Structures are given as C-alpha cells and as structure tokens.
Amino acid sequence: VKKQKVKIRSKRYQDAAKLVDKNKLYSINEAVDLVKKTSLTKFDGTVELHINLNPASLGEKKEYRTNVTLPHGTGKEVRVAIADDKILSEIEAGKINFDILVAHPSLMPKLAKVARILGPKGLMPNPKTGTVSPDPERRAKELAKGEMNIKTEPGNPIIHMPIGKVSFESSQLKENIDAVINTIGTSKLAKLTLSATMGPGVKVQIS
Structure with a gap:
C-alpha cells in the first residue's frame, strides 16, 4: 500500500495562512485586502475566484456556462482576432498570434x-x-474589453477564474467580483473563495 505524501507548505505560506481565519466568512472588502496581504509571489500574482455553485440550481445537466464582463479586466492583455482568409492561411502555416x-x-x-x-x-x-457572431467586429471589441466565458468543471459544480492582479486597487478587484456575483446570481452560489497565486484561500460571505 502506497503511503500518501503529506504536502509540506513553506514557512512563508504557513505565516500567511495564520492571518486567515478558516472558520470566518469575510466581506468582499476584507477578503480582497487579506488576499493582497497574503500574496506570496515576488511577481505580480493573479487573484483568483473559486466559485462553488448550488447543484440544485443547475438543472438536469448539472453544468453552468455564461459570459461575464469584468469592468477592469484580468490584468492580462487579450489578443482577439477576427477570422478571415489571411488568418486562415496563418493558422495553416502554424502561426497563431x-x-x-x-x-x-x-x-x-x-x-x-x-x-x-x-x-x-x-x-x-x-x-x-x-x-x-453576425457582427464579429463588435464582438471582438467586447471580448478585448474583458468579457469572459466561464463554465463549471466537468462533473463538478465549480468555476475557477482570474479576476485581476494583486497590483489592482482593492476597489477594482471588488468591482470585478461584484460583476461575477451579479451575473451568476446569489441564488446559485454555495461558496466563494478568493486567493492569490500560491496564497491561502479566503472564504467570502455571499450577501
């Protein structure tokens, strides 16, 4: 019988985790500030939102997909192209820009x-x-501004998505989170957790 490896966390992670009360549900403002404080990376880490949906709200297919627009984007430049004969030739030649x-x-x-x-x-x-889209030019502009398609994992009512960078203003991260909650609807939400790259998770109160 193989022994299961115990994951050993670094001292920096353990110190950061001590700042988070695992039994507490934090307001969005508190959670954002705490995630910024417990970010462990030397680079500008990504702030991620982990969404557990209420299975009873998903219908028979037990899956969920929607488009959400983050007012401040994710901090990553998104390159959007509109398909035409030139793009097709580039794809066939192995060029995907x-x-x-x-x-x-x-x-x-x-x-x-x-x-x-x-x-x-x-x-x-x-x-x-x-x-x-029948209007690809308009659609490309919407996607470039921060619209994302999000969906649950296969077989699990969970969505993982980036909602910005640690360097974002707290107000920007909050507005991005609010946009996600308003798009999905609180009735579908079972649990929200916020974290920075490699940082501890912070449970968010659903209001």
Whole structure:
C-alpha cells in the first residue's frame, strides 16, 4: 500500500495562512485586502475566484456556462482576432498570434479545415462561448474589453477564474467580483473563495 505524501507548505505560506481565519466568512472588502496581504509571489500574482455553485440550481445537466464582463479586466492583455482568409492561411502555416478567435457564421465551413489545429488549443470559434457572431467586429471589441466565458468543471459544480492582479486597487478587484456575483446570481452560489497565486484561500460571505 502506497503511503500518501503529506504536502509540506513553506514557512512563508504557513505565516500567511495564520492571518486567515478558516472558520470566518469575510466581506468582499476584507477578503480582497487579506488576499493582497497574503500574496506570496515576488511577481505580480493573479487573484483568483473559486466559485462553488448550488447543484440544485443547475438543472438536469448539472453544468453552468455564461459570459461575464469584468469592468477592469484580468490584468492580462487579450489578443482577439477576427477570422478571415489571411488568418486562415496563418493558422495553416502554424502561426497563431491570438488568444481568442471570433468568426462570422458564414466562415465556419472554412474554419472546419483548421479545426484539428484550433480545437486542441481551445481556440475554435463556438456559439456556446460567444465567439461566433453576425457582427464579429463588435464582438471582438467586447471580448478585448474583458468579457469572459466561464463554465463549471466537468462533473463538478465549480468555476475557477482570474479576476485581476494583486497590483489592482482593492476597489477594482471588488468591482470585478461584484460583476461575477451579479451575473451568476446569489441564488446559485454555495461558496466563494478568493486567493492569490500560491496564497491561502479566503472564504467570502455571499450577501
């Protein structure tokens, strides 16, 4: 019988974790300040929101997907491209200089030729993710401004998503979190946890 390895946390992590009361639900303002204080990385870490949804609110499929716009973005520049013949040629040549590809429905038959390249990378335009649009120019601008497609994990009512950087103002992080809560709706929320890259989780009160 294999012995399960015990995960040993660094002293810095343990010191940071001592600042967090595991049994307390913090207000969003308190949680944001605490996450910034307990960030462990020397680089500008990402602040992540971990969302546990109420399974009873998800219907028979037990999954959830939606688009949410973060008013202050995630702190990462998102390269959005609009599919055309030039982009198709670049993809076929192995050049992918974008993070999101938006396409007009009429171009989908042509994109099928490069689906084997885009699919495994999660870059294939799809109506479910809002990347197939009759107005791709407008859609590209919305996505570049901070709109994200979020969904639950396969088989688990959990969503993990970035909501900014540690260097963001506390008010910016709070407004991004509020945008997520307002989009999903409090009735669907079972638990919220906030953390910075490699930092301890802070439980957030759902109000």
